[in-house]
Amino acid sequence: MVAGKKSSSVGSGGSASFLQSFGVYFPSPPRLRMExxxxKILKETIAIVSFLEKEIAFKDKDLVKxxxxxxxxxxxxxxxxxxxLNKKNIMDQATFLAAETKKQKRNLQKRNQENRKIELKVFLDKILNGEALGEICVDDLKDxxxxxxxxMDMFEERLKPFRGSTSGTKDENGFIKEEMGTNSMAVEASNEAKEHLNLPDLNEPPPEE
Structure with a gap:
């Protein structure tokens, strides 16, 4: 009887040690669930850490920029x-730039007028020489x-003093004989007006064709 009890106790102790060693390799369900x-938490943490590292590197680049x-x-x-630069300097510069722009515009307009005068003078010379009778347009004719x-107005203004101050004696037909000096001044004014008008001298022979 004693031997049987002893063997049974030994058997129960061996089974307990076996179960304990078996539990190391095959844990119980609650422990397995916890592990x-x-x-799973460790994997998610690793993924989050990798994502956060990328975000931190991106933010660092933005901070550097x-x-x-x-x-x-x-x-x-x-x-x-x-x-x-203060307000006065800015106003002075603006005034200077406006004046320069106005000056450049005036010079350009003057240059265009001079070029137009030259063109009209050449064209008038052709007309007087009979070379451009078929090239006359309305705009050129108006100009x-x-x-x-x-x-002609300038010519009339220049002749006013001579017309108002003519002196001399009347001839047998009632016409006034002007003094020699006045007549020479009128001729000079007429020649000057002719130069301004760019008219040919009637005493000169016509150009040879």
């Missing part, structure tokens, strides 16, 4: 602050008439 949960941009803006601000009217 699976820990493994922003830092360089801020440095450039600071340098530009310092450069503007160092410039001796020529306008210039001739202005020249």
């Amino acid at each position: 699976l949960l820990e493994h 922003l830092s360089l941009k801020i440095d450039g803006l600071k340098a530009e601000n310092e450069r503007f602050e160092a410039l001796p 020529l008439i306008e210039i001739l009217e202005k020249r």
Whole structure:
């Protein structure tokens, strides 16, 4: 009896040790569930850490770009602050630029007028020489008439003193005989007006064809 009890106790102790060693390799369901949960959390943590590392590297690049941009803006601000430009200087520069623009515009207009006068003079010479009778257009004719009217007005203004101050004796037909000096002055004024009008001298022979 004692031997049987002893053998049974030995058998129960061996089975307990076997179960304990078996539990090391094959844990119980609650422990297995916990280890699976820990493994899942570890995998997710590793994935999150990798994502966060990429985001941090991207943000670091953005910070470097922003830092360089801020440095450039600071340098530009310092450069503007160092410039001796105030409101008066800006107004003076604006006035100067406006005056220069107006001057350039006036010079351009004057140059265009001079070129137009040269063209009309050449064209008038051709007309007087009978070379451009078929090339006359309305605009050129209007310009020529306008210039001739202005020249005639100038010619009339120059002749007013001589017309108002004619002196001399009347001849047998009642016409006034002008003094020699006055007549020479009128001839000089007529020649000057002829030069302004660019008219040919009637005493000169016609051009040879």
